[in-house]
Each structure stands twice: as C-alpha cells, then as structure tokens.
Amino acid sequence: MGSAEVSTLRNDVSLDTLMEIFRRTMLINKTDERFRALLTSGKLRLVYYPVRGQEVVSAAMMTALRPDDYLVTTYRGVHDQLAKGVPLKELWAEFTGKVTGTCKGKGGPMHITDPSTGVMVTTGIVGSGLPIGNGLALSSLLKGDGRVTVVCFGDGASNIGAFHEALNLASIWKLPVIFCCQNNTYAEHTPYAEGTSAKHIVDRALGYSMNGVRVDGNDPVAMYRAAKDSVDRARRGEGPTLLEAMTYRMLGHTFGADFSYVPKAVQQAGIDHDPVPRFKKLLLDSGVAPEALADIESAIERDLDEAVEFALASSYPEIIELRRDVLKEEIAA
Amino acid sequence: MTDAPTISISQATNEALDEALAADPNVFLLGEDIADGQGGGVFKTTKGLSTKYGVERVRATPITEQAIVGAAVGAAITGMRPVAEIMFMNFLTVCMDQIVNHAAKLRFMSGGKTSVPLTIRCCTGAGFGFGGQHSDMLEAWFAHVPGMKVVTASNPADAKGLLLSAIEDDDPTLVIENIAMYGVQGPALAPGTKVPLGKASIRRKGADVTVIAYGRALLNVEAVAAALAEEGIDVEVVDLRTIAPFDEETVLASVAKTNRAVIVHEAVKSFGAGAEISSRIHEELFGQLKRPVQRVGSKYSPVPFSPPLEQAFLYNQDEIRSAVRAALA
Numbered sequence: 001m002g003s004a005e006v007s008t009l010r011n012d013v014s015l016d017t018l019m020e021i022f023r024r025t026m027l028i029n030k031t032d033e034r035f036r037a038l039l040t041s042g043k044l045r046l047v048y049y050p051v052r053g054q055e056v057v058s059a060a061m062m063t064a065l066r067p068d069d070y071l072v073t074t075y076r077g078v079h080d081q082l083a084k085g086v087p088l089k090e091l092w093a094e095f096t097g098k099v100t101g102t103c104k105g106k107g108g109p110m111h112i113t114d115p116s117t118g119v120m121v122t123t124g125i126v127g128s129g130l131p132i133g134n135g136l137a138l139s140s141l142l143k144g145d146g147r148v149t150v151v152c153f154g155d156g157a158s159n160i161g162a163f164h165e166a167l168n169l170a171s172i173w174k175l176p177v178i179f180c181c182q183n184n185t186y187a188e189h190t191p192y193a194e195g196t197s198a199k200h201i202v203d204r205a206l207g208y209s210m211n212g213v214r215v216d217g218n219d220p221v222a223m224y225r226a227a228k229d230s231v232d233r234a235r236r237g238e239g240p241t242l243l244e245a246m247t248y249r250m251l252g253h254t255f256g257a258d259f260s261y262v263p264k265a266v267q268q269a270g271i272d273h274d275p276v277p278r279f280k281k282l283l284l285d286s287g288v289a290p291e292a293l294a295d296i297e298s299a300i301e302r303d304l305d306e307a308v309e310f311a312l313a314s315s316y317p318e319i320i321e322l323r324r325d326v327l328k329e330e331i332a333a
Numbered sequence: 334m335t336d337a338p339t340i341s342i343s344q345a346t347n348e349a350l351d352e353a354l355a356a357d358p359n360v361f362l363l364g365e366d367i368a369d370g371q372g373g374g375v376f377k378t379t380k381g382l383s384t385k386y387g388v389e390r391v392r393a394t395p396i397t398e399q400a401i402v403g404a405a406v407g408a409a410i411t412g413m414r415p416v417a418e419i420m421f422m423n424f425l426t427v428c429m430d431q432i433v434n435h436a437a438k439l440r441f442m443s444g445g446k447t448s449v450p451l452t453i454r455c456c457t458g459a460g461f462g463f464g465g466q467h468s469d470m471l472e473a474w475f476a477h478v479p480g481m482k483v484v485t486a487s488n489p490a491d492a493k494g495l496l497l498s499a500i501e502d503d504d505p506t507l508v509i510e511n512i513a514m515y516g517v518q519g520p521a522l523a524p525g526t527k528v529p530l531g532k533a534s535i536r537r538k539g540a541d542v543t544v545i546a547y548g549r550a551l552l553n554v555e556a557v558a559a560a561l562a563e564e565g566i567d568v569e570v571v572d573l574r575t576i577a578p579f580d581e582e583t584v585l586a587s588v589a590k591t592n593r594a595v596i597v598h599e600a601v602k603s604f605g606a607g608a609e610i611s612s613r614i615h616e617e618l619f620g621q622l623k624r625p626v627q628r629v630g631s632k633y634s635p636v637p638f639s640p641p642l643e644q645a646f647l648y649n650q651d652e653i654r655s656a657v658r659a660a661l662a
Binding site: 070072101102103104105106107108111113114115120121123124125128130131132133134135136137138139140142143149161162165166168169172324325326327328 | 389390397399403404405408409410411412415434439440441443448479482578
C-alpha cells in the first residue's frame with residue numbers, strides 16, 4: 001500500500017523489450033509528426049490533439065500488456081491506440097472519416113475502437129473512461145479470463161467526480177485495473193497546481209487504499225518497470241494501481257492552438273527533456289548500432305506512406321450508415 | 334390468461350431477474366443495497382437473489398451511480414448482460430454522461446464493433462410525499478437519445494415480459510418502474526413467454542376514440558374507459574409498453590380507425606413523450622382526424638411535497654375524461 005517513487009535507472013529491462021518500446025515510441029512520434037505535416041499543408045482538416053512529448057509513456061505502458069488486455073483511453077489517445085496495436089491504415093482511415101476506418105468513419109479521432117487489439121473505448125469526455133474500465137475489469141474478474149484493463153487519462157481528469165467514484169469502486173472490488181494518469185502538467189490551458197489540490201496525483205491513491213506509483217514516464221526503463229509491476233500485480237489478483245506517469249505535452253491542447261499560456265522557460269525545459277532523443281541516446285549508449293534505429297524509423301515512414309495513401313484513397317461512408325449501428329436493427333427509412 | 338395465478342408487479346420483477354440469472358451466466362445485477370445483506374433492495378425487488386446466485390452476481394454497490402453505470406457499460410461491451418439498478422429515476426441525472434454519451438452511442442461510434450446490452454432499472458412516481466428529487470418521470474429525456482430504448486409496464490405480466498426482453502436485447506434499455514405499481518396485482522405471464530420490445534398492446538377494444546398511455550397512467554385510463562362505457566362511449570385503450578422506439582404501426586392503425594386520439598402520461602405535459610406521439614399522428618392522419626389530438630399530463634411544476642399540492646400537480650381521471658370528451662366533441 002501507499003505511494004512509491006520508482007527509481008529512474010534500474011536497468012533491468014531486457015534490450016529486446018527496450019527495442020520494442022522504442023519501435024512503438026517512434027511509431028507514435030512519426031505518426032504525430034505526419035498528422036501535423038498534413039494539417040499544416042492543408043491536405044487534412046480535423047481537430048487534432050497532439051501527443052508530442054508523451055510517446056514513451058504509452059509505448060512502455062502498452063509493451064507491458066498482453067495483446068488481449070483491455071485499454072480505455074481519451075481524445076488525446078493516438079499514442080495509446082498505436083502503442084496498443086491498432087492497425088495504422090484503419091487508424092488513419094478513421095481519422096479521415098473513411099468507411100475503411102476502425103469504426104467505418106462514424107466515431108472519428110476521439111472515438112477509436114478496435115476490440116481486436118483490446119482498444120474498447122476512446123472517450124471524448126474527461127474522466128469518463130475510468131468507470132468503464134472498471135466494468136471491463138469486472139468482466140475479467142467474473143469470467144476469470146486473466147485480462148488486465150488499463151485506463152489512460154490526463155492530470156485534469158483526476159479532478160472530476162468519475163475519477164473518484166471509479167477509484168473507490170475499483171479498490172473495494174479489487175479489480176484488475178491500472179489507472180494510468182499521464183500527468184502532462186496542463187489540464188487544457190490550466191497548469192497543474194492551479195487546478196489540483198493534491199501535491200501529486202498519486203497522493204490520491206492513499207484515500208482509496210490503493211497501490212500508488214509515481215514515475216518519470218519519459219524514462220522508458222522506469223516507466224516499463226512501473227507498468228509491468230502494476231500489471232503483474234493486477235493479474236495476480238492483488239487489485240488496482242494508480243500509476244502517475246510524469247510527462248509533458250510539448251504542443252498546444254489542439255494542433256494550431258494558442259500555447260502562450262505555457263511560460264517560455266517551461267517550454268524550453270520540455271524541449272531540453274524531450275523523451276525521444278533521450279531514448280535514442282540510452283540505446284546508443286547501450287551499444288545499439290545507429291543503423292538499427294534508423295532501420296526502425298524508415299520502416300515506420302514506409303508504413304505511414306502506405307497508411308496515408310490508403311486513407312486518402314478510401315471512400316466516405318454511405319449516407320445509409322446514419323440508420324445503421326444506432327440500434328442493432330437498421331432504422332427504417 | 335384467466336387461469337393464470339395472480340401476482341404483483343414486484344413479484345413479477347423479481348421472477349424476471351431470477352429467470353434471467355438462471356438462464357444466462359453473463360447476466361449479473363449491480364446496484365445500491367440490492368443484496369440480501371442490505372435487505373434485498375429498498376423495494377424488495379431483488380430479495381432472495383443474492384442468496385440464490387451469490388454476491389458476485391448480485392452485487393451491492395456503494396452510493397456511486399456513475400461508477401455503477403460505468404461498470405455496467407464496460408462489462409456490457411465485453412458481452413455480459415448487466416442489470417444496473419438506479420434506485421430512483423432522479424438519480425439518473427448523476428450518471429447521465431455514462432448513459433447518454435457512452436451506453437447509447439458506443440455501438441454507433443464504434444461502427445458496430447461494440448454494443449452495450451445493458452438494462453438499467455429505476456423507479457419513480459409522484460404522490461408519495463418524496464418531493465421534488467425522487468418523483469419525476471423523465472422518460473422523454475432518454476427517448477430523445479438515439480440508441481436508447483425505454484420501456485415501462487402497466488401490469489405484472491408486462492413487467493416480467495418486458496424486463497426479460499430488455500435483458501436479452503442487444504441495446505441499452507431503460508426500464509422504468511413506478512412506486513405506485515409494485516403492489517398492483519394481475520395475472521402472471523405464461524411460463525416461457527416474453528413481451529417483445531417495441532410492441533404496444535390494445536388493452537381495450539373500442540370504436541369511438543383511442544386513448545394512448547403507458548405505465549401507471551393505464552390504471553386511470555382503464556377506469557375512465559370503463560366508466561365512459563356506461564355512457565355508451567366506446568374507448569380503445571393502447572398501452573404503449575415501449576416508449577422508445579414506440580409502436581407507430583399499432584398507434585396509427587388504432588387512430589385511423591377511431592379518427593380521435595388522447596395521450597395520457599404522468600410526466601409533465603410540456604415537451605413530454607405525448608408531444609412526439611401527437612405530432613406523429615398529426616403528420617400521418619391529419620386529413621382524417623375529427624378533432625386535434627388531446628394531451629393529458631402533470632402540471633408544469635417540480636413535484637411538490639405538500640399533499641394537496643402534489644395531488645393537484647398530478648393529472649387525474651377528471652382531466653382524462655375531459656380530454657376524451659374534447660376529442661369526441
């Protein structure tokens with residue numbers, strides 16, 4: 001019980017695991033970069049929630065899961081979805097509203113669902129994923145299927161009622177769920193300390209007699225260890241964890257939005273602690289050849305070329321889709 | 334049906350839950366104080382079930398409506414069939430996000446990849462001195478949300494049959510129970526049968542005027558219809574049973590026959606479900622209606638506490654009688 005800081009340099013994660021985390025990190029990084037490039041050039045029009053700076057948190061968290069484990073995430077969720085394995089083509093097609101998307105273009109960027117990779121809900125409502133995550137975990141408990149559920153959300157979500165109701169119920173029912181708070185230090189435009197009474201999010205675990213862990217989420221080793229410990233614990237039937245992963249959102253709340261509310265010094269500190277070059281340096285210092293990293297990146301770029309082409313060439317859903325999936329039976333014309 | 338044993342709506346509800354739990358291991362119940370350790374529900378509708386099926390499947394929860402419905406939604410998208418009890422209908426207001434933004438929409442927003450086979454039971458009803466926050470009929474709110482089904486029964490057989498169908502249905506369904514109705518006696522549902530969702534029933538055949546109602550209003554409508562019959566007025570009574578999606582075919586066929594219609598509900602009349610039903614009748618049958626469709630509902634006020642005020646707030650049999658006469662004028 002209680003809170004614990006995970007040390008940042010317990011280098012007991014295998015190189016294979018680290019390389020997998022790196023691959024997922026770069027998949028997120030390059031996808032985010034590509035979205036922003038196409039938005040800037042005017043080839044895409046959508047409300048985009050950038051994930052630049054939060055790549056490692058998701059990559060490490062999801063690498064600690066089994067493919068059939070459940071994920072619930074939020075509108076700033078493309079990093080979580082990619083790290084959990086949502087196919088790139090279908091993801092791009094959904095973001096562009098095409099019928100070939102994960103949800104036939106009917107959900108869109110804020111509502112990616114892909115049960116085949118365990119991505120069960122992406123919600124646009126802050127905090128609402130936590131109670132639903134409990135239900136996924138309860139199902140696993142009742143069925144005894146051994147799955148674990150991860151719910152991702154930001155620091156702002158810890159101030160809404162759903163967070164508190166969900167933590168309380170998860171604790172008394174000892175649900176196999178990990179509440180992974182990606183603390184990027186800003187709730188939309190409000191800095192952490194102005195909106196959150198607790199010194200740290202993890203302090204709130206104590207009030208629910210829940211295991212709490214706070215970690216540098218931008219450190220792949222520390223983040224993976226914390227994630228794996230929480231997941232293993234849940235799978236052993238030892239109950240939920242509130243995992244506070246410290247990170248930083250390097251861009252605005254939405255792409256192109258005003259960012260002047262973040263002081264220049266804070267922005268600069270974010271750039272100085274950018275998790276992606278830091279991860280590369282860790283791997284190179286560990287003896288990984290630069291070509292091995294470059295190969296991973298160029299393979300991702302090729303996949304992205306294909307995914308973007310696939311999405312742009314795909315058709316929009318037909319208007320009849322308005323009458324489908326509202327209820328199980330098609331609605332009469 | 335006449336030989337069927339007589340039971341109450343409360344017993345019928347309990348029987349439906351019992352049969353659903355017995356029939357399908359994916360069915361489970363959750364809600365405040367529903368287990369026998371807490372008394373088997375404040376209105377005893379779940380009495381005995383936790384003893385029979387265990388507290389894992391008949392799960393008492395803290396007072397935490399968002400977490401109750403959220404957990405039910407999450408379990409439902411994995412294929413379970415949760416029955417969540419929200420003690421009073423007004424408490425749905427504190428979990429509207431889970432119902433409206435999630436339960437109702439996840440099938441559509443996922444392009445059909447997930448569905449939410451969830452049943453939410455709640456009770457309500459004015460006339461018991463509960464005041465403004467425990468008595469509202471809010472069915473129109475939920476009927477207005479694409480993806481939700483809403484049902485309410487007027488008798489024990491429908492109470493059981495609709496609840497069984499709601500639990501089996503693959504879409505989220507809100508089952509509204511009325512405190513005034515738990516003790517209502519009637520013939521039991523024939524064993525092994527259910528009442529389909531989306532199908533109204535003709536409770537009384539008549540030629541002069543159609544009165545459409547649901548839930549508790551049926552008790553008053555049937556009393557008025559019986560009294561008017563003695564005056565030679567032949568009222569056809571349609572029990573909607575499912576409010577959303579409502580059975581347009583049965584309603585329109587009945588009004589096409591009588592050319593006159595009255596709609597009665599306990600909810601506040603303004604912006605109520607009656608307005609939608611009335612509009613649909615006018616849209617389809619305007620040319621043959623002899624009179625405008627009449628509506629009867631409760632007054633435009635929060636439900637008051639003081640007994641005379643509360644009785645004045647509620648619609649009554651005189652108003653139903655007047656509306657029928659206006660439709661016949």
